[in-house]
Amino acid sequence: MGSPNYTFQGWLGKGPDSVEGKMVWEQYEPKTWSESDVDIKITHCGICGSDIHTLRSGWGPTLYPCCVGHEIVGHAVRVGKDVKKDIKVGDRVGIGAQNSSCLRPDCEECAAGMENHCRRMVGTYNGKYPDGSKSYGGYADYARAPSHFVFKIPDAIPSAEAAPMLCGGITVYSPLKKNGCGPGKKVGIVGIGGLGHFGLLFAKALGADKVVAISRTSAKKEDAKKMGADDFIATDEDKKWAKTHARSLDLIVSTVSSPKMPLMDYLSLLRTNGQFIQVGAPEDPIPAFSAFALIGKGVKIGGSMIGAPHEIDEMLQLAAEKGVKPWIQERPLKDANQAVVDMDAGKARYRICLVNEAHAKL
Numbered sequence: 464m465g466s467p468n469y470t471f472q473g474w475l476g477k478g479p480d481s482v483e484g485k486m487v488w489e490q491y492e493p494k495t496w497s498e499s500d501v502d503i504k505i506t507h508c509g510i511c512g513s514d515i516h517t518l519r520s521g522w523g524p525t526l527y528p529c530c531v532g533h534e535i536v537g538h539a540v541r542v543g544k545d546v547k548k549d550i551k552v553g554d555r556v557g558i559g560a561q562n563s564s565c566l567r568p569d570c571e572e573c574a575a576g577m578e579n580h581c582r583r584m585v586g587t588y589n590g591k592y593p594d595g596s597k598s599y600g601g602y603a604d605y606a607r608a609p610s611h612f613v614f615k616i617p618d619a620i621p622s623a624e625a626a627p628m629l630c631g632g633i634t635v636y637s638p639l640k641k642n643g644c645g646p647g648k649k650v651g652i653v654g655i656g657g658l659g660h661f662g663l664l665f666a667k668a669l670g671a672d673k674v675v676a677i678s679r680t681s682a683k684k685e686d687a688k689k690m691g692a693d694d695f696i697a698t699d700e701d702k703k704w705a706k707t708h709a710r711s712l713d714l715i716v717s718t719v720s721s722p723k724m725p726l727m728d729y730l731s732l733l734r735t736n737g738q739f740i741q742v743g744a745p746e747d748p749i750p751a752f753s754a755f756a757l758i759g760k761g762v763k764i765g766g767s768m769i770g771a772p773h774e775i776d777e778m779l780q781l782a783a784e785k786g787v788k789p790w791i792q793e794r795p796l797k798d799a800n801q802a803v804v805d806m807d808a809g810k811a812r813y814r815i816c817l818v819n820e821a822h823a824k825l
């Protein structure tokens with residue numbers, strides 16, 4: 464196949480103020496094509512909290528110009544001749560937050576199916592491939608990715624719902640699954656935003672006995688109950704919550720994006736041998752805590768990053784089988800700047816999904 468008849472254009476952040484609604488629509492040079500790659504004509508892209516951190520250089524200097532967006536769904540328009548996965552031109556496919564890893568047999572992580580922890584992992588945006596080319600995300604017309612990180616979307620899941628699963632969904636599904644969420648377990652989800660609402664939905668889908676939403680205020684209480692939460696804690700409103708709910712949960716997944724979190728109180732909610740898994744990625748260090756918060760009940764604190772490709776396929780199957788329905792607000796791609804400002808202001812209910820009006824109906 465010769466060169467494609469399309470160019471790569473998208474919303475580019477040029478500096479930290481791009482998060483204030485100052486991304487500009489421009490053309491850019493994608494990853495150098497390889498015959499194991501797939502090009503996707505983008506129809507949908509979710510807005511993740513990580514897009515906000517990256518646009519404002521919150522985690523360190525961003526490689527501007529940067530096109531964010533790593534919850535991408537569209538149609539395959541070019542499939543390299545060395546692609547081994549069953550992906551054909553026209554198939555509905557997606558990309559999550561990871562675009563590449565080394566996949567070498569001697570890589571401990573890749574060989575064990577933990578590509579998301581490969582030391583040579585390349586993010587879907589703001590990353591650099593071994594050949595020096597940059598990765599660009601999904602607030603755009605087209606995306607290019609190595610086929611190992613391209614996923615077929617099950618027919619049962621509409622594109623606007625599948626897109627946010629590819630980062631927001633997998634980031635909570637993976638630690639829930641890995642840490643035993645299921646029948647017999649009581650699970651708490653802290654922070655009811657994009658990730659957190661997926662946390663409630665997937666904890667239910669995995670069959671947890673009890674799912675508790677832990678939020679700052681009661682504003683999201685009714686929504687959380689509709690998502691399947693059996694109980695709701697409003698930490699800024701209920702002065703006694705840490706005592707009332709002490710020793711009630713086996714597993715907590717925290718999606719909080721700010722370092723301002725009552726960590727010691729969250730830990731008090733755990734039962735003996737309970738686990739607290741942080742997936743939210745605040746820009747500043749999280750609070751200190753007393754060793755006794757761990758020692759007394761044999762509690763473990765851990766973290767988790769997105770999920771491996773095999774887990775993404777597994778999550779999509781579960782979502783299709785159980786009819787997991789994320790709460791999505793569709794917005795036209797042309798309004799990406801305003802959508803980013805709204806996301807940063809905490810207005811998403813619960814995931815904004817940009818719809819590329821040139822490639823899909825709104």
Ligand SMILES: NC(=O)c1ccc[n+]([C@@H]2O[C@H](COP(=O)([O-])OP(=O)(O)OC[C@H]3O[C@@H](n4cnc5c(N)ncnc54)[C@H](OP(=O)(O)O)[C@@H]3O)[C@@H](O)[C@H]2O)c1
Nearest residue numbers: 512513654655656657658678679719720721743744768769
């Ligand atoms: N580990 C990973 O691989 C991974 C992958 C994707 C995203 N992330 C990170 O996960 C975090 C959440 O992402 P998201 O897309 O779910 O974001 P989001 O929709 O903005 O949700 C974040 C939630 O954190 C809670 N929160 C607590 N204190 C806050 C504060 N001071 N300001 C704003 N929110 C506060 C809020 O829940 P309440 O209103 O209920 O209190 C809010 O809804 C981000 O840091 C993101 O970068 C990590």
Ligand SMILES: [Zn+2]
Nearest residue numbers: 511513560630
């Ligand atoms: Zn993300």
Ligand SMILES: [Zn+2]
Nearest residue numbers: 565570573581
């Ligand atoms: Zn590797």
